[in-house]
Amino acid sequence: MKVLVPVKRVIDYNVKPRVKMDGTGVDLANVKMSMNPFDEIAVEEAIRLKEKGVATEIVAVSIGEAKAQETLRTALAMGADRAILVVAEGDVEPLAVAKILKAIVDEEAPGLVILGKQAIDDDSNQTGQMLAALTGRPQGTFASKLEVAGDTVTVTREVDGGLETVSLKAPAIVTTDLRLNEPRYASLPNIMKAKSKPLAQKTPADYGVDTTPRLKTLNVSEPPKRTAGVKVADVDELVAKLKALGVAA
Amino acid sequence: MSVLVLVEHDNASVKDATLAAVTAAGKLGEVHALVAGAGAQAAADAAAKIAGVAKVLLADDAAYGHALAENVAPLVVDLMANYDAFVAPATSNGKNIAPRVAALLDVMQISDILSVESADTFTRPIYAGNAIAKVQSSDAKKVITVRGTAFEKAATDGGSASVEAVSGKGDAGLSSFVGAEISKSERPELTSAKIIVSGGRALQNSENFHTIIEPLADKLGAGVGASRAAVDAGYVPNDYQVGQTGKIVAPEVYIAVGISGAIQHLAGMKDSKTIIAINKDEDAPIFQVADIGLVGDLFKVVPELTSKL
Numbered sequence: 001m002k003v004l005v006p007v008k009r010v011i012d013y014n015v016k017p018r019v020k021m022d023g024t025g026v027d028l029a030n031v032k033m034s035m036n037p038f039d040e041i042a043v044e045e046a047i048r049l050k051e052k053g054v055a056t057e058i059v060a061v062s063i064g065e066a067k068a069q070e071t072l073r074t075a076l077a078m079g080a081d082r083a084i085l086v087v088a089e090g091d092v093e094p095l096a097v098a099k100i101l102k103a104i105v106d107e108e109a110p111g112l113v114i115l116g117k118q119a120i121d122d123d124s125n126q127t128g129q130m131l132a133a134l135t136g137r138p139q140g141t142f143a144s145k146l147e148v149a150g151d152t153v154t155v156t157r158e159v160d161g162g163l164e165t166v167s168l169k170a171p172a173i174v175t176t177d178l179r180l181n182e183p184r185y186a187s188l189p190n191i192m193k194a195k196s197k198p199l200a201q202k203t204p205a206d207y208g209v210d211t212t213p214r215l216k217t218l219n220v221s222e223p224p225k226r227t228a229g230v231k232v233a234d235v236d237e238l239v240a241k242l243k244a245l246g247v248a249a
Numbered sequence: 250m251s252v253l254v255l256v257e258h259d260n261a262s263v264k265d266a267t268l269a270a271v272t273a274a275g276k277l278g279e280v281h282a283l284v285a286g287a288g289a290q291a292a293a294d295a296a297a298k299i300a301g302v303a304k305v306l307l308a309d310d311a312a313y314g315h316a317l318a319e320n321v322a323p324l325v326v327d328l329m330a331n332y333d334a335f336v337a338p339a340t341s342n343g344k345n346i347a348p349r350v351a352a353l354l355d356v357m358q359i360s361d362i363l364s365v366e367s368a369d370t371f372t373r374p375i376y377a378g379n380a381i382a383k384v385q386s387s388d389a390k391k392v393i394t395v396r397g398t399a400f401e402k403a404a405t406d407g408g409s410a411s412v413e414a415v416s417g418k419g420d421a422g423l424s425s426f427v428g429a430e431i432s433k434s435e436r437p438e439l440t441s442a443k444i445i446v447s448g449g450r451a452l453q454n455s456e457n458f459h460t461i462i463e464p465l466a467d468k469l470g471a472g473v474g475a476s477r478a479a480v481d482a483g484y485v486p487n488d489y490q491v492g493q494t495g496k497i498v499a500p501e502v503y504i505a506v507g508i509s510g511a512i513q514h515l516a517g518m519k520d521s522k523t524i525i526a527i528n529k530d531e532d533a534p535i536f537q538v539a540d541i542g543l544v545g546d547l548f549k550v551v552p553e554l555t556s557k558l
Contacts, residue, residue: 016512017376026380094348095357120493122375124360129318129348138319138423141345144487154427159341160440160496162488165427166317178477178494179487214357218370219383226519229540231531235553238525238543245523247444247469247502248558 001111001148001170003046003055005080006101007039007062009071010121023219026121035071038116040078041176044183045146046114047079054148055112057081061104063088063097069199076194077186083199088211094122096204096211098130103207105135110171112153117142117175128175138168142177250278250368253328254302255337255346258284258292265441266338268299268402273395274336275301275403276365282306282410283328285321287314293412300404305412312419315426316342322349324417329354334391339497343394356388363399377493377516397440398499398520432486434473439491442472444502447491447518450478451507451528451547458484461547462506465555474498474518476508492517507547510535527551 011017012032020027035043049055060075062068063086072083086100105113118125132139140146140155144163147154151170156163158177168174186194204211232238242248252274257264267282274280280301284293285308293307306328312320325346329335335350337343339361351358362371363381370385371393439445446466452458458479466473474496475489491498493516503521508514510526510533518524519538526539529546536542543550 011376013513017379019380026376093357095352095355098352118494120377123377123493124358125344126348126351126358126360129345130352132318133322133349133352136423139345139349140424141318142341157341158487159429160488162429162431162486164315164429166315166424167427168424169422179481214388215359215384215386217382217384220375221381221383223374223378223381223519226524226538226540229524229536229538229542231536231542231544235543235545235550235557238541238554239557241541242502242525242558245502 001055002057002059002108003049004105004108004110004113005039005042005046005058005060005075006113006115006127007043007060007071007075008036008119009033009062009064009068010036010119013037013120019220019222023221025217025220033067035074036116036119038118038176038178040183041178041180042114042116043075043078043080044181045176048181049148050079059084059108059110061086061101063092063100065089072199073194074186076197077191078184082197084202085199086202086204088204091213092211093213093215094124094126094130095214096209097127098134099209100204100207101131102134103209105131112148112170113173115173115175117177128173132173135173138172140166140168140172140174143174144177144179146174146180250333251331252277252280252334252336253325253332254280254282255325255335255343256282256284256292256296257338257340257342258286258289260286260289261291263292263295263299263405265402266340266397268405269397269400270336270338270395271299271301271403272400273362273365274334277334277368279303281332283308283325285313285316285324287311295405297410297412298406298408300407302408302410305410306415307412308415308417310416310419316346317424317426318346318349319421319423320419321346322353323421325350326353327417328415329390334393336393336395339394339396347392347394351392354390354392356390356392357386358392358394359384359386360394361396362393363396377512378519379512396497398497432488436466437470437472439472439474439489439496439498442500444469444471445474445498445500446471446504446506447474447476447508448479448484448506449476449508450482452479452484455484461551465551468555468558476514505535505539506551508535509533510538
């Protein structure tokens with residue numbers, strides 16, 4: 001089956017984001033950008049399915065500024081077969097992304113779509129579920145294990161109390177949790193090879209999707225700062241502090 | 250404005266996360282609670298007693314037994330014809346179901362809200378809690394998930410709502426529940442614990458978690474948490490994980506043992522009232538947010554602390 005893997009270009013997870021002084025957003029100028037970590041896990045899982053002979057072709061998709069092409073090249077270097085870049089200005093909300101992905105799903109007819117469970121910039125955790133809703137397909141969110149047998153997709157999900165396993169009828173939408181796998185690094189020869197793999201450029205208009213945001217960001221501010229604490233010298237002093245807090249008798 | 254709140258329950262009782270969602274929903278308008286489940290009458294009765302709930306809708310059907318989004322979302326969408334907003338707790342269930350509802354209603358969801366500024370304006374954390382965005386929704390109907398630690402919990406008694414049975418389309422035939430592996434613990438649940446003792450990679454193995462972290466937690470009546478590093482290394486199951494990608498907690502006291510304090514982890518606990526850090530590296534980032542810090546070897550300090558309490 002064909003596997004579709006949407007990936008997002010986000011601020012690198014090691015970078016501490018800085019809020020702009022004018023409150024319009026987070027400063028992304030000259031900041032290191034990378035593939036969203038959950039999306040790397042999604043690409044890795046798709047490649048493993050191909051290595052097992054389950055997936056026949058892996059198509060990576062990204063929606064965003066022209067530089068998202070670098071993110072797609074990373075996916076191609078990891079092992080995706082071809083890529084589609086939908087160039088859009090400004091922030092595209094999960095609902096609009098889901099609509100564009102739906103149009104691509106209609107066109108490409110993948111047996112499985114694997115997304116990350118959330119992007120580490122907007123922390124929405126919505127796109128996979130929305131895509132499942134729009135396409136009328138079942139969803140296996142927060143997956144820590146994925147098995148495909150015929151047209152049955154079995155997903156073990158990380159839920160609040162532990163793990164839960166669900167069985168989905170393919171075509172299905174799966175979103176990855178951290179423990180699904182350990183993504184591979186792209187080797188230098190594969191990075192070179194990825195440069196010649198096909199990458200199609202599209203726009204939201206090609207899919208008839210309006211990307212006007214439904215949510216208006218009025219202001220972005222720093223979270224309240226914690227006041228500096230004290231260091232205690234030894235355990236006795238810590239015990240006294242705990243008693244003062246009323247947590248120890 | 251009328252608001253439908255998704256009740257998180259285990260068929261018998263209502264989970265704490267719902268109580269915070271009811272408080273948030275109450276700021277928008279009249280609150281009705283939806284209990285979808287199989288054999289969930291007791292949970293509906295419990296929901297009817299929550300202060301601030303005006304009516305409980307009970308959808309009792311085998312199809313809703315395991316809260317599969319494919320079955321529950323269409324039910325909610327049908328009911329939303331009579332409501333202006335849908336509010337769910339930001340639990341794994343809420344996060345699974347609410348966006349499916351939002352897309353079917355063609356609205357943008359507002360995830361994990363921290364406050365209600367007005368009927369259409371909310372604040373929510375972005376970039377792992379390193380920034381707070383104030384957003385205004387232009388959608389006619391609002392779909393919202395609520396961060397449980399950001400709102401007071403509604404009282405579990407004092408309400409006297411009526412319970413009304415509703416029915417939906419039932420099983421969508423797309424998915425089925427196979428099984429669950431629920432971690433058993435006698436300790437308080439992480440997201441509602443007043444005190445949490447958390448361990449990091451410095452614990453070195455799962456044995457040390459049992460012999461060092463757990464006795465301290467038991468002495469304090471605390472819940473036990475862990476950093477992502479400790480979970481990835483296999484010291485404890487993943488539902489112990491506190492952080493951006495795990496659970497978000499805000500207890501009275503959070504004791505971080507052998508945790509460096511990566512952005513990912515801080516996103517899950519920096520709203521705790523008092524943070525106590527025990528770490529041998531005095532430059533560890535955790536000390537920048539800790540109210541009380543003790544620089545020392547956890548293998549020596551923690552057993553001493555446990556014995557002196």
